[in-house]
Amino acid sequence: MxxxxxxxxxxxxxxxxxxxxxxxxxxxxxxxxxxxxxxxxxxxxxxxxxxxxxxxxxxxxxxxxxxxxxxxxxxxxxxxxxxxxxxxxxxxxxxxxxxxxxxxxxxxxxxxxxxxxxxxxxxxxxxxxxxxxxxxxxxxxxxxxxxxxxxxxxxxxxxxxxxxxxxxxxNQKPRMVKQAVYHEEFYQTDGVESLLLEYEQITSTYYAERTNGKNSRGWGRRMVDYFGEKRRAELTDFIKKQGFSLK
Ligand SMILES: Cc1cc2nc3c(=O)[nH]c(=O)nc-3n(C[C@H](O)[C@H](O)[C@H](O)COP(=O)(O)O)c2cc1C
CATH class of the missing domain: 3.40.109.10 (NADH Oxidase)
Structure with a gap:
């Protein structure tokens, strides 16, 4: 079917x-x-x-x-x-x-x-x-x-x-191109950086439009900020309190 x-x-x-x-x-x-x-x-x-x-x-x-x-x-x-x-x-x-x-x-x-x-x-x-x-x-x-x-x-x-x-x-939020996320037979690291640069341009334009020009940071810059600091550090203690020792 x-x-x-x-x-x-x-x-x-x-x-x-x-x-x-x-x-x-x-x-x-x-x-x-x-x-x-x-x-x-x-x-x-x-x-x-x-x-x-x-x-x-x-x-x-x-x-x-x-x-x-x-x-x-x-x-x-x-x-x-x-x-x-x-x-x-x-x-x-x-x-x-x-x-x-x-x-x-x-x-x-x-x-x-x-x-x-x-x-x-x-x-x-x-x-x-x-x-x-x-x-x-x-x-x-x-x-x-x-x-x-x-x-x-x-x-x-x-x-x-x-x-x-x-x-x-x-409008749909642009995703990474297929070549960046789909590999055949083996993981390919070649060319990733140029694909990321391309995505940076696309997402920078997207965010500039979405925010009326106020914020044109592309995906990469957003990810660097996102992963540049610890998040929800206290969640680990709560998960342990709920019974999961996380050994
Ligand atoms: C697990 C998960 C948590 C999310 N949390 C939030 C959130 O707290 N607030 C929010 O506005 N969007 C949240 N989102 C939505 C994402 O920001 C959104 O899916 C992503 O930016 C891609 O945009 P799109 O869903 O419009 O394609 C979350 C998405 C997922 C999958």
């Missing part, structure tokens, strides 16, 4: 940060969850949970905790995608069996599972004419977010997602 429409859905992605004041019907939300549930998952571990938040008061609290990103309060419904080993811990405890999630491996399993479920969710939303943006800012104050959402041990909020009917349709 072919699904040509799926490709145009995938390739027309852009993050949406402004929404119409229209509620998203519950039957659609249920179907987005259904699509998330069918994401592939490492060893069928299914290490994620999703929390849907319509309450304006809660959205506004989360908005503040996520670095005051206004679209969280503005979207009709906000979701939090949680890496979740609570259920696994529970079964092991009931059976008095060892529960070995100390290795980084399981953290990767949980992060990948949660990311796959969330992307399925967003794409399903797009299929209904909805749009959205993922919110990594949910990890800014992970501990406060967790107590607000009553998250148990063995869980970590990994990303949020604003969902609603788009009130904007921005």
């Amino acid at each position: 072919e699904y040509p429409g799926a490709r145009s859905l995938l390739q027309s992605h852009r993050s949406i940060r402004r929404f119409k004041d229209t509620a998203v019907p519950q039957n659609i939300i249920d179907d987005l969850v259904e699509s998330a549930r069918w994401a592939p998952t490492s060893h069928n571990v299914q290490a994620y949970s999703i929390i849907g938040i319509r309450s304006q008061e809660m959205k506004e609290k989360l908005q503040i905790l996520c670095g005051d990103q206004s679209y969280i309060g503005q979207c009709p419904i906000f979701f939090v995608f949680v890496m979740d080993f609570y259920r696994h811990a529970l079964i092991s405890e009931r059976q008095e069996a060892p529960f070995e999630v100390d290795e980084i491996e399981n953290l990767l399993v949980g992060a990948v599972d949660t990311a796959l479920a969330s992307e399925n969710f967003l794409l399903a939303a797009r299929s209904y004419g909805l749009g959205g943006v993922m919110i990594g800012g949910i990890r800014n104050e992970a501990e406060q977010v967790s107590s607000l959402l009553n998250l148990p041990k063995w869980t970590v909020p990994l990303m949020g997602m604003c969902i609603g009917y788009p009130d904007q349709w921005p």
Whole structure:
């Protein structure tokens, strides 16, 4: 069976940060969850949970905790995608069996599972004419977010997602050219620098247009700034507190 429409859905992605004041019907939300549930998952571990938040008061609290990103309060419904080993811990405890999630491996399993479920969710939303943006800012104050959402041990909020009917349709943000990200047979380092220079030009023009000339820093300069400082250093302690020793 072919699904040509799926490709145009995938390739027309852009993050949406402004929404119409229209509620998203519950039957659609249920179907987005259904699509998330069918994401592939490492060893069928299914290490994620999703929390849907319509309450304006809660959205506004989360908005503040996520670095005051206004679209969280503005979207009709906000979701939090949680890496979740609570259920696994529970079964092991009931059976008095060892529960070995100390290795980084399981953290990767949980992060990948949660990311796959969330992307399925967003794409399903797009299929209904909805749009959205993922919110990594949910990890800014992970501990406060967790107590607000009553998250148990063995869980970590990994990303949020604003969902609603788009009130904007921005130009797509240019991606790196295919040769920079796809290799055949072997990893190719030759030519990478010239591809990056080319991308710097493209993204510099894109950002200059997007910011009316105020900020024309291209992708490379943005990445240097981004990786030039430590981020969310306290998250490591919180992840350990949630039970993952990160050995
Ligand atoms: C895991 C993840 C976390 C993100 N966190 C935020 C965020 O906190 N705030 C935001 O405005 N955009 C966030 N984004 C959206 C990215 O900035 C966006 O996907 C990227 O710049 C590419 O732009 P595009 O999605 O419009 O193509 C996040 C995206 C991902 C995948």
